Amino acid sequence: MTSKICVIIPAYNTEEMIGPVIGGALKYVEQVLVADDGSTDQTARIAAKAGAEVIFIGENRGKGHALKVLFQRAMDEGYDAVISVDADGQHEPKEIPRFMAAHAKAPDDIIVGSRMDEQSKIPQARYNSMHVARFFISIASNQFIEDTQCGFRLYPMSLIQKMNLTQERYVTESEILMKAGDMGAFITSVRIGAIYGDYVSHFKSVIDVGAITAYVISYLIVKFIIDGVSSNRYFSYSKNNFRDRVSKFKIIDLIFKTAIVLTSLPATFLFWLLFVFPPPFIKNNYASIRKLNCGYFKITIASNMLPVLLIIGIFEKLSRLAGFRFKYLDEFIKKHYPNLWA
Ligand SMILES: Nc1nc2c(ncn2[C@@H]2O[C@H](COP(=O)(O)OP(=O)(O)OP(=O)(O)O)[C@@H](O)[C@H]2O)c(=O)[nH]1
Numbered sequence: 001m002t003s004k005i006c007v008i009i010p011a012y013n014t015e016e017m018i019g020p021v022i023g024g025a026l027k028y029v030e031q032v033l034v035a036d037d038g039s040t041d042q043t044a045r046i047a048a049k050a051g052a053e054v055i056f057i058g059e060n061r062g063k064g065h066a067l068k069v070l071f072q073r074a075m076d077e078g079y080d081a082v083i084s085v086d087a088d089g090q091h092e093p094k095e096i097p098r099f100m101a102a103h104a105k106a107p108d109d110i111i112v113g114s115r116m117d118e119q120s121k122i123p124q125a126r127y128n129s130m131h132v133a134r135f136f137i138s139i140a141s142n143q144f145i146e147d148t149q150c151g152f153r154l155y156p157m158s159l160i161q162k163m164n165l166t167q168e169r170y171v172t173e174s175e176i177l178m179k180a181g182d183m184g185a186f187i188t189s190v191r192i193g194a195i196y197g198d199y200v201s202h203f204k205s206v207i208d209v210g211a212i213t214a215y216v217i218s219y220l221i222v223k224f225i226i227d228g229v230s231s232n233r234y235f236s237y238s239k240n241n242f243r244d245r246v247s248k249f250k251i252i253d254l255i256f257k258t259a260i261v262l263t264s265l266p267a268t269f270l271f272w273l274l275f276v277f278p279p280p281f282i283k284n285n286y287a288s289i290r291k292l293n294c295g296y297f298k299i300t301i302a303s304n305m306l307p308v309l310l311i312i313g314i315f316e317k318l319s320r321l322a323g324f325r326f327k328y329l330d331e332f333i334k335k336h337y338p339n340l341w342a
């Protein structure tokens with residue numbers, strides 16, 4: 001039986017590109033759903049004219065919220081899967097069939113676009129942060145994911161229904177991968193092109209990278225506590241678990257994340273002790289990490305290298321202003337944030 005699939009597009013002030021994106025998508029699916037939360041330009045009007053069904057969200061709540069509204073609508077309309085495409089022209093609708101082909105082979109998997117073959121087309125700082133993000137998100141997801149930051153994806157609705165999405169803005173997409181992988185789902189990559197043009201990005205490198213980092217670290221620490229005290233446990237996420245319940249209260253979630261981030265570096269050493277000297281009654285604790293070749297060692301080093309990475313990054317940025325071009329950061333990232341599953 002073939003799946004019923006639609007395209008979903010979160011859109012915010014993307015009047016220049018959204019028309020052709022919708023036109024391109026409608027060649028492969030019958031329905032395109034757009035969620036526009038308070039665009040101040042012609043985005044909604046152009047989207048409707050191009051043939052999409054536009055869902056209006058009164059106030060701007062970010063990409064994550066728009067995705068959640070779109071998932072709900074797709075479920076209400078009986079879709080088995082959705083393909084999310086960015087509205088700003090960074091994803092080529094012609095590549096939609098690749099996602100459909102991968103879905104036909106693995107209908108329960110999330111299919112994620114990977115731009116990692118396109119290094120020359122991606123700004124260096126973005127490429128570096130994609131490498132670091134995928135290191136930690138892959139560990140939380142129990143599998144190597146080539147490109148964890150790409151918004152061009154296929155989501156099976158049955159999988160989305162099994163999780164609570166508690167995060168907002170650009171964090172939601174990382175949350176989905178970690179929770180899915182940490183429930184035992186597979187995440188399959190398909191190669192796609194990278195497009196970086198003169199469009200306006202809403203992604204703020206300090207605030208949004210900071211929010212993703214804080215959530216990923218706090219997710220991992222909770223997972224490490226659970227996995228460290230459990231025998232033969234490979235997956236730690238289930239819907240409505242303790243963390244989901246905490247995250248429902250925004251202020252508590254924020255306090256929780258802040259406290260964990262502040263204590264995370266020394267905590268990684270404590271987990272290392274729990275990894276190396278497991279009491280005999282916790283057999284095969286950290287089961288998923290024990291499957292890796294490096295044990296917990298490389299993860300401890302990589303985590304504690306994060307502040308160093310930040311310092312090198314700031315140094316390289318400042319030295320570029322002074323006309324120097326150092327490449328320490330690339331080497332540093334290759335050394336400390338490798339693919340642990342290779
Ligand atoms: N509905 C809605 N969509 C948003 C919002 N912020 C971003 N988007 C959409 O999400 C997609 C990606 O947003 P971008 O700001 O381009 O972020 P990005 O692609 O991750 O980052 P860049 O690579 O810098 O472009 C685009 O389709 C945006 O229109 C928002 O607040 N509301």
Ligand SMILES: [Mg+2]
Pocket residue numbers: 086088090201
């Ligand atoms: Mg973009």
